[in-house]
Amino acid sequence: MFFKRKNWLSGYITIEIKGQYPERFFDLCAKYHIPSWDIKKKSETIALGKIKLSDLPKLRVVKRKTIFKVYFKGKNGLPFFLRHLLFQKPLLIGFFVAMAVIFFLSNIVWRIDVSGLDEEIENKVIQQLEEYGVEEGSFQWNIDSPASIQKQLLTDVPELLWIGVKKSGSAFHLEGVEKTIVEKEEEEAAGHLVATKEGVIEDLFVSRGQPLVRTNDVVYPGDILVSAYLNESEEDDEEEERKPVAAEGEVIAKVWYKSEVTIPLDNQYQVLNGKTEQKHYLHASKYLIPIWNFKNPEYKHYQVDIEEKNFYFLKWKLPISYINQTIYEAELKEEQLSEDKAKEIALEQGRRQLRREIPHDAEITDEKVLHESVESGKVKLTLYYTVLENIAKKQPITQGD
Amino acid sequence: MKKIKEKFMTAFTRTFDLPSEVTLELPRITMIGSIHAYIENHQGLIIFSSTELLLKVHQGHVRIKGEDFVLKTMIDKDILLEGNIKDVTFEQS
Numbered sequence: 001m002f003f004k005r006k007n008w009l010s011g012y013i014t015i016e017i018k019g020q021y022p023e024r025f026f027d028l029c030a031k032y033h034i035p036s037w038d039i040k041k042k043s044e045t046i047a048l049g050k051i052k053l054s055d056l057p058k059l060r061v062v063k064r065k066t067i068f069k070v071y072f073k074g075k076n077g078l079p080f081f082l083r084h085l086l087f088q089k090p091l092l093i094g095f096f097v098a099m100a101v102i103f104f105l106s107n108i109v110w111r112i113d114v115s116g117l118d119e120e121i122e123n124k125v126i127q128q129l130e131e132y133g134v135e136e137g138s139f140q141w142n143i144d145s146p147a148s149i150q151k152q153l154l155t156d157v158p159e160l161l162w163i164g165v166k167k168s169g170s171a172f173h174l175e176g177v178e179k180t181i182v183e184k185e186e187e188e189a190a191g192h193l194v195a196t197k198e199g200v201i202e203d204l205f206v207s208r209g210q211p212l213v214r215t216n217d218v219v220y221p222g223d224i225l226v227s228a229y230l231n232e233s234e235e236d237d238e239e240e241e242r243k244p245v246a247a248e249g250e251v252i253a254k255v256w257y258k259s260e261v262t263i264p265l266d267n268q269y270q271v272l273n274g275k276t277e278q279k280h281y282l283h284a285s286k287y288l289i290p291i292w293n294f295k296n297p298e299y300k301h302y303q304v305d306i307e308e309k310n311f312y313f314l315k316w317k318l319p320i321s322y323i324n325q326t327i328y329e330a331e332l333k334e335e336q337l338s339e340d341k342a343k344e345i346a347l348e349q350g351r352r353q354l355r356r357e358i359p360h361d362a363e364i365t366d367e368k369v370l371h372e373s374v375e376s377g378k379v380k381l382t383l384y385y386t387v388l389e390n391i392a393k394k395q396p397i398t399q400g401d
Numbered sequence: 402m403k404k405i406k407e408k409f410m411t412a413f414t415r416t417f418d419l420p421s422e423v424t425l426e427l428p429r430i431t432m433i434g435s436i437h438a439y440i441e442n443h444q445g446l447i448i449f450s451s452t453e454l455l456l457k458v459h460q461g462h463v464r465i466k467g468e469d470f471v472l473k474t475m476i477d478k479d480i481l482l483e484g485n486i487k488d489v490t491f492e493q494s
Contacts, residue, residue, distance in 0.1 A: 036474075039471065
């Protein structure tokens with residue numbers, strides 16, 4: 001039985017031998033190490049038998065030495081079966097259609113989960129996602145990468161403190177944290193207001209708590225500005241234990257910042273002039289196969305932006321991806337700055353740097369140039385700023401103090 | 402000369418109790434009831450039809466008669482015969 005099954009896998013042929021004493025042909029085959037089986041004699045001059053497909057070349061050698069006529073009657077086994085399948089057009093077409101359908105369906109977004117958010121914000125997030133084209137039923141190759149969706153969502157939905165976008169196969173999982181929830185929790189904790197920076201108090205707006213400083217006091221980082229314990233000085237120790245409150249308020253102080261800015265006088269920078277060229281590629285392992293726009297733009301200086309889209313089959317990422325390359329033409333510009341102009345730019349840059357460090361509602365009241373020098377083609381400025389800003393920070397009181 | 406060698410081989414086989422089909426080049430015929438016959442160590446097929454099988458063996462022929470004969474396998478020196486076996490005869494020559 002095993003002998004037969006093995007032959008089925010490698011394929012076998014039924015041959016018909018015509019001639020006088022046809023059985024002698026099989027005897028000859030046996031002598032030439034061609035195993036045969038199921039030999040039957042149909043009549044005096046005709047015999048049927050089976051041999052392996054791989055023995056066919058040897059059979060030809062044997063045939064040439066005899067006067068028998070050999071006819072091939074039947075072909076059985078896997079190789080013939082496979083070849084037969086190839087000629088079954090409907091089956092083949094059906095197979096490829098099925099593959100194509102699975103491929104298409106694998107590249108569709110099937111589910112979007114949003115968790116950790118209120119219904120209102122969740123709807124907002126979903127609406128935003130729809131605007132980006134992320135919807136149930138949309139194609140994945142029109143969608144940006146999860147990281148860029150995450151970034152976009154954070155800027156477009158201001159209520160979000162953080163959102164994680166995870167893509168697993170054909171589903172998007174979003175996990176969000178709201179800003180408001182965090183703030184509520186903070187408000188409830190009892191605590192002092194402490195200084196975050198060194199400065200001179202300009203103004204105090206205390207809505208709850210016991211202020212410990214006055215205007216024109218100099219404070220250092222960590223100093224308690226507004227205490228959580230009311231009536232600190234009095235002798236009500238005998239009364240019931242005083243409960244700390246959550247101190248609240250704003251403490252506006254004058255804070256000084258010092259910064260150094262250097263601006264080179266010779267400037268060389270690239271400017272994109274708006275001319276672009278789009279190229280499309282298929283990316284398979286190491287190879288880039290261009291599929292559209294074959295010519296290389298003759299840009300002297302350029303910047304290249306690459307966008308890659310992956311294809312999926314069921315949950316597997318295919319090794320093929322689509323790449324959209326955008327080439328921007330750049331122009332090299334050189335600029336020789338005068339000292340005055342450089343100084344102006346330095347001042348502006350310093351201000352911009354400062355703005356990034358201080359809170360939004362802070363106010364720059366004074367700006368001084370402490371030191372100015374020109375050294376090896378660079379203008380160096382030491383700047384001094386006076387800023388009015390809220391330096392109060394909540395510091396919760398740990399239990400058991 | 403040939404006869405002497407043969408006699409010597411027979412004696413050799415008997416003394417050392419060796420399997421005779423190996424040393425004497427004799428055929429070994431295994432039968433399962435009357436439906437299978439397994440013939441090893443034959444020297445060639447002479448006639449095969451659905452009622453008869455004639456094989457050349459050492460020092461003669463083996464003739465098997467019956468009905469519905471099919472050669473199930475045929476490898477070099479072995480033959481597996483399937484069918485309704487009625488008669489096995491040795492013909493010395």
